[in-house]
Amino acid sequence: xxxxxxxxxxxxxxxxxxxxxxFIDGEWxxxxxxxxxxxxxxxxxxxxxxxAWATEADVDRAVSAxxxxxxxxxxLPGSERAKYLFRIARIIQERSRELAVLESLDNGxxxxxxxxxxxxxxxxxxxxxxxxxxxxxxxxxxxSPRPLGVAGQVIPWNFPLLMLAWKIAPALACGNTVVLKPxxxxxxxxxxxxxxxxxxxxxxxxxxxxxxxGQTGAALVDHPDVDKVAFTGSTEVGRRIARSVAGxxxxxxxxxxxxxxxxxxxxxxxxQAVEGIVxxxxxNQGHVCCAGSRLLVQESIExxxxxxxxxxxxxxxxxxxxxxNTDIGAINSAAQLAKIRELSDLGxxxxxxxxxxxxxxxxxxxxxxxxxxxxxxxxxRIAREEVFGPVLSVLTFRTPAEAVEKANNTPFGLSxxxxxxxxxxxxxxxxxxxxxxxxxNTFNRFDPTSPFGGYKESGYGREGGRHGLEAYLDV
Amino acid sequence: MxxxxxxGRARATKQxxxxxxxxxxxxxxxxxxxxxxxxxxxxLYIGGAFPRSExxxxxxVTSSSGDFLANAAxxxxxxARDAVTAxxxxxxxxxxATxxxxxxxxxxxxxxxESRRAQFIAELAESGTKNAREVVDASVDRLVWYAGWSDKxxxxxxxxxxxxxxxxxxSSPEPTGVVAVVAPDKPLLGLVSVIAPVIVTGNTCVxxxxxxxxxxxxxxxxxxxxxxLPGGVVNILTGSVAEIAPHLAAHMxxxxxxxxxxxxxxxxxxxxxxxxxxxKRVLRPAETDWFADPGTxxxxxFLETKTVWHPTGV
Numbered sequence: 003x004x005x006x007x008x009x010x011x012x013x014x015x016x017x018x019x020x021x022x023x024x025f026i027d028g029e030w031x032x033x034x035x036x037x038x039x040x041x042x043x044x045x046x047x048x049x050x051x052x053x054a055w056a057t058e059a060d061v062d063r064a065v066s067a068x069x070x071x072x073x074x075x076x077x078l079p080g081s082e083r084a085k086y087l088f089r090i091a092r093i094i095q096e097r098s099r100e101l102a103v104l105e106s107l108d109n110g111x112x113x114x115x116x117x118x119x120x121x122x123x124x125x126x127x128x129x130x131x132x133x134x135x136x137x138x139x140x141x142x143x144x145x146s147p148r149p150l151g152v153a154g155q156v157i158p159w160n161f162p163l164l165m166l167a168w169k170i171a172p173a174l175a176c177g178n179t180v181v182l183k184p185x186x187x188x189x190x191x192x193x194x195x196x197x198x199x200x201x202x203x204x205x206x207x208x209x210x211x212x213x214x215x216g217q218t219g220a221a222l223v224d225h226p227d228v229d230k231v232a233f234t235g236s237t238e239v240g241r242r243i244a245r246s247v248a249g250x251x252x253x254x255x256x257x258x259x260x261x262x263x264x265x266x267x268x269x270x271x272x273x274q275a276v277e278g279i280v281x282x283x284x285x286n287q288g289h290v291c292c293a294g295s296r297l298l299v300q301e302s303i304e305x306x307x308x309x310x311x312x313x314x315x316x317x318x319x320x321x322x323x324x325x326x327n328t329d330i331g332a333i334n335s336a337a338q339l340a341k342i343r344e345l346s347d348l349g350x351x352x353x354x355x356x357x358x359x360x361x362x363x364x365x366x367x368x369x370x371x372x373x374x375x376x377x378x379x380x381x382x383r384i385a386r387e388e389v390f391g392p393v394l395s396v397l398t399f400r401t402p403a404e405a406v407e408k409a410n411n412t413p414f415g416l417s418x419x420x421x422x423x424x425x426x427x428x429x430x431x432x433x434x435x436x437x438x439x440x441x442x443n444t445f446n447r448f449d450p451t452s453p454f455g456g457y458k459e460s461g462y463g464r465e466g467g468r469h470g471l472e473a474y475l476d477v
Numbered sequence: 478m479x480x481x482x483x484x485g486r487a488r489a490t491k492q493x494x495x496x497x498x499x500x501x502x503x504x505x506x507x508x509x510x511x512x513x514x515x516x517x518x519x520x521l522y523i524g525g526a527f528p529r530s531e532x533x534x535x536x537x538v539t540s541s542s543g544d545f546l547a548n549a550a551x552x553x554x555x556x557a558r559d560a561v562t563a564x565x566x567x568x569x570x571x572x573x574a575t576x577x578x579x580x581x582x583x584x585x586x587x588x589x590x591e592s593r594r595a596q597f598i599a600e601l602a603e604s605g606t607k608n609a610r611e612v613v614d615a616s617v618d619r620l621v622w623y624a625g626w627s628d629k630x631x632x633x634x635x636x637x638x639x640x641x642x643x644x645x646x647x648s649s650p651e652p653t654g655v656v657a658v659v660a661p662d663k664p665l666l667g668l669v670s671v672i673a674p675v676i677v678t679g680n681t682c683v684x685x686x687x688x689x690x691x692x693x694x695x696x697x698x699x700x701x702x703x704x705x706l707p708g709g710v711v712n713i714l715t716g717s718v719a720e721i722a723p724h725l726a727a728h729m730x731x732x733x734x735x736x737x738x739x740x741x742x743x744x745x746x747x748x749x750x751x752x753x754x755x756x757k758r759v760l761r762p763a764e765t766d767w768f769a770d771p772g773t774x775x776x777x778x779f780l781e782t783k784t785v786w787h788p789t790g791v
Contacts (some may be wrong), residue, residue, distance in 0.1 A: 350700060447642070461756060
């Protein structure tokens with residue numbers, strides 16, 4: 003393995019304030035009674051800033067601001083809304099380095115990913131939905147589909163700014179106003195986005211950002227004047243939201259957990275498959291709802307594939323997220339690290355064999371080495387539960403039918419991968435996998451034009467593409 | 478009978494009039510006693526068969542004027558579970574059938590319903606439907622309309638996505654799975670209007686018929702059973718909505734819930750809450766004009782979108 007000199011991205015481009023209020027009605031306001039909480043850099047445990055955890059009163063204020071702004075915003079011609087969104091997209095591009103560094107600082111993901119994946123997708127998402135704002139009558143939802151009103155949006159910590167883009171861009175394009183709550187461990191890019199809205203002269207109240215944890219999220223979801231709830235996060239919280247909005251008439255879309263099968267047939271291009279497996283489960287430290295966390299490998303090539311995979315894992319570089327050569331960054335929080343450790347220990351206790359490459363972990367911060375479990379049975383908890391970390395469970399199969407059965411043997415249904423050189427087999431597999439996204443001979447690709455979302459307990463509704471509009475229209 | 482009516486209809490009505498004359502208990506002519514009609518036993522429709530409720534329960538169904546019509550089966554939770562099992566078993570085959578084939582089967586259902594027009598008109602009239610003829614006509618037409626959607630919905634609900642990279646990317650609608658349906662209290666048109674959009678796209682379903690007027694639903698099951706519709710694609714339960722609907726809403730092998738016929742707000746909320754347990758897709762009850770153009774909403778409510786990616790290259 004090559005030695006690499008450190009190549010850190012400068013953090014001088016970001017200017018983090020010591021503390022942040024809430025962004026409501028176009029202004030920064032102090033929380034009414036909400037405590038300040040620290041957000042830390044998970045790679046160093048250094049405190050980055052303090053943010054308020056919004057109270058019910060704060061949420062109420064934000065929802066009223068959004069309600070007030072809804073009249074004006076929804077009455078704007080679509081072409082005018084489009085121009086605001088194009089402006090936002092442009093500012094995101096202009097400030098993308100700053101946003102990427104801030105994302106890596108707050109989240110722990112490698113700068114290579116925030117710079118090359120997250121930020122380009124964020125800008126593209128705003129560009130894409132900007133273009134829809136004045137074309138909604140052609141989207142297949144009737145000649146002049148109406149917005150829903152105020153959208154309450156709760157997003158996770160794994161792709162903070164990208165999930166914000168997935169929520170805010172279509173909502174605004176359709177004429178809704180939003181109150182968005184970023185995750186408690188990764189609020190900073192959403193707060194910088196509030197600044198971007200101000201720079202774009204977005205009318206006050208169209209976008210409101212309230213920081214906080216679960217209670218703030220619950221206050222937002224349960225607020226009687228919210229017309230639409232959009233949530234990305236765990237299936238457990240998704241269930242709670244679905245139950246709490248029952249009978250309220252609110253429109254709900256949920257993008258929840260997954261336990262994707264990444265299926266490799268014996269005729270697959272092996273080196274490409276290995277790259278796909280690595281990208282599938284170690285991208286973003288495995289903090290990906292659609293991660294390929296179950297490798298289903300055809301029995302005949304198990305040894306060969308695992309040898310190649312282990313060789314490849316030996317070359318992954320874990321460490322400083324701001325280093326441009328880093329492949330694996332920090333685990334986002336102490337709590338998430340504890341969960342990954344618990345499930346991994348359980349994997350061993352249940353009889354699976356654990357393997358990690360020789361890999362030194364930094365002394366400070368939250369880290370977990372890339373880990374593979376072999377000899378995993380379908381009944382093992384590491385084969386059934388979402389670990390949401392860099393942990394891969396390996397299972398085997400003999401026939402395509404067995405692969406389909408094992409892949410579908412989960413309450414989740416977000417994504418799946420298929421690796422084979424045989425075209426007809428790809429299509430046969432793709433039609434039988436009960437998952438919202440099927441990547442064939444690739445994995446973890448995203449695009450604003452491509453609908454994303456799950457089957458079964460991975461949630462409902464789609465984000466991206468023409469389909470993504472439906473979540474924010476009264477249809 | 479007006480002259481404007483089509484001859485085909487006239488014939489059908491005449492045949493049935495004769496049947497009715499044969500079956501109806503009429504006065505004797507003095508030489509032999511009046512003929513006693515052979516009544517139909519109304520049972521459940523599960524997995525293509527017509528079982529009684531395993532509970533042995535039934536409940537009396539009366540006409541709008543209060544006359545006894547029949548004892549309908551009063552389905553139990555176990556019957557509901559059996560129905561879900563049958564629907565799940567049928568899902569693979571039905572969702573895997575070609576769209577053309579599903580369309581043909583639905584059209585066949587329309588044909589069979591058309592051939593029984595007079596019977597349904599009489600049955601609906603008995604159950605208190607004022608415009609029975611109009612309802613039956615609209616029901617047949619509704620089936621024909623949905624039949625044609627089978628191989629078109631993918632073109633309307635799917636898309637080819639121009640992603641910014643060297644990938645082929647396509648989104649297609651797929652059936653959600655097993656759908657539990659509470660049919661509205663519109664014994665034929667409402668019933669057909671909730672079943673057809675669910676199954677035409679490849680879902681299978683368990684339907685709770687109108688509690689007040691369940692008999693046309695079971696007669697519709699006879700139509701389904703003779704229409705090449707594979708057993709288990711549609712399963713029909715009669716009985717108490719308040720008893721069975723929450724059970725289906727909580728059933729972990731049901732993927733979606735259509736609450737069209739739930740009129741009790743508390744039951745609707747309880748069902749929606751129970752449905753959250755495995756994140757069922759829920760179509761909430763809403764005021765509906767069953768004669769109006771239904772649009773695609775009842776189909777798309779029970780469709781998933783699957784997006785497939787593949788690299789392009791040589």
